[in-house]
Amino acid sequence: MQxxxxxxxxxxxxxxxxxxxxxxxxxxxxxxRVQARIQREQxxxxxxxxxxxxxxxxxxxxxxxxxxxxxxxxFYQKEHSATAMLTDQNDTAxxxxxxxxxxxxxxxxxxxxxx
Amino acid sequence: LDVLDERNLVEQLKRGDQAxxxxxxxxxxxxxxxxxxxxxxxxxxxxxxxxxxxxxVYQSIHTFKGDAKFSTWLYRITGSKALDHLRRTKRKxxxxxxxxxxxxxxxxxxxxxxxxxxxxxxDNKESAAVLFKAIERLPHSQKIAFTLNKVEGLSYxxxxxxxxxxxxxxxxxxxxxxxxxxxWLEDFYRENG
Numbered sequence: 040m041q042x043x044x045x046x047x048x049x050x051x052x053x054x055x056x057x058x059x060x061x062x063x064x065x066x067x068x069x070x071x072r073v074q075a076r077i078q079r080e081q082x083x084x085x086x087x088x089x090x091x092x093x094x095x096x097x098x099x100x101x102x103x104x105x106x107x108x109x110x111x112x113x114f115y116q117k118e119h120s121a122t123a124m125l126t127d128q129n130d131t132a133x134x135x136x137x138x139x140x141x142x143x144x145x146x147x148x149x150x151x152x153x154x
Numbered sequence: 155l156d157v158l159d160e161r162n163l164v165e166q167l168k169r170g171d172q173a174x175x176x177x178x179x180x181x182x183x184x185x186x187x188x189x190x191x192x193x194x195x196x197x198x199x200x201x202x203x204x205x206x207x208x209x210x211v212y213q214s215i216h217t218f219k220g221d222a223k224f225s226t227w228l229y230r231i232t233g234s235k236a237l238d239h240l241r242r243t244k245r246k247x248x249x250x251x252x253x254x255x256x257x258x259x260x261x262x263x264x265x266x267x268x269x270x271x272x273x274x275x276x277d278n279k280e281s282a283a284v285l286f287k288a289i290e291r292l293p294h295s296q297k298i299a300f301t302l303n304k305v306e307g308l309s310y311x312x313x314x315x316x317x318x319x320x321x322x323x324x325x326x327x328x329x330x331x332x333x334x335x336x337x338w339l340e341d342f343y344r345e346n347g
Contacts, residue, residue: 046343049281053339054332056282057304061273062188065201069187070179072201073208080209 160224167215179208182225185306186232188273192305193236193297194243195269195286203235210235222315229316233298240294271305288338296331299324 091097166174186207191200210231218227268283289297295317302308302316310324317324 046340049343050336050339052278053281053285053288054335056274056278056285058278059275060271060305060307062184062306063191063197063200063272064184065187065204069183069201069204070176073179073205073212076205077209077212 157223161220164215164218164220164224167212175212178211182228183208185225186228189229189232189301189306190236191271192289192301193233194239195290197272199239203239204232207232207235226312226315229302230318233302233316237294237298284339284342285335288335288342291338292331292334296327296334299327300331300335303328 092101163174163178167178183204187200187204190203190207191197194200194203207228211228218224269286270279270283271286274282289300292300298317299313302313303310308316310321310328314321314324
């Protein structure tokens with residue numbers, strides 16, 4: 040009986056032991072350490088990016104990609120200008136046909152004898 | 155700080171004002187540290203996590219829309235970082251245990267020493283250490299609710315806002331937490347009494 044009462048007492052003491060608890064504070068100069076951490080993280084982000092770019096495989100792949108893109112752009116431009124020239128020629132031909140028609144019409148028009 | 159001051163500080167921080175950030179850290183560092191300490195029960199880890207919380211605040215302040223109070227947002231980040239830490243620690247412990255089973259790790263698995271919160275009244279030191287040991291066993295949501303209530307002294311209303319739930323859910327969480335703690339403490343005192 041006594042033991043049970045002791046257990047009950049200890050249990051209540053434990054459950055109430057957080058009453059009157061004072062808030063814990065971090066060690067002094069906490070803000071300075073937070074600032075240093077932010078700085079460190081920013082630096083590490085940049086160093087990760089720069090070390091990734093500086094890898095020979097990545098650098099060669101990057102340069103190759105740029106060269107390939109340039110070559111592709113050059114070909115595209117060449118092809119595009121050739122197509123544009125052809126289109127221009129066709130346009131001119133159509134205009135000529137039109138002119139011929141007009142000319143033919145006027146020829147017939149001119150040869151119509153007045154009644 | 156009233157709500158208006160809080161809002162001004164947040165706006166200043168969004169513009170990259172270092173002085174505003176310093177004010178924010180100094181104003182809320184105890185709240186963050188104390189909460190984390192209550193959850194992870196280790197001063198070194200709590201310091202590290204608290205730094206991590208403020209680093210995230212600095213980096214993601216633009217995501218704070220002002221729907222909730224700034225302190226509520228801060229408590230959410232704090233809780234989530236502390237829980238991440240607990241999950242990582244649990245994973246490590248499990249891995250160490252498995253490694254030991256397969257004979258890869260010959261180091262003995264030592265349980266951490268009793269945790270003594272620095273803000274506990276001297277007379278309650280031993281009882282609080284036993285209570286913290288029991289709190290460690292609570293499921294995460296009960297642990298968060300209990301810590302916010304008992305260690306941070308927050309009301310049910312405030313806890314419900316932080317945990318994004320209803321007041322009755324918080325009441326239920328705390329009731330279950332106390333029932334669990336009572337059961338474990340009873341077992342403990344029966345064995346060690």
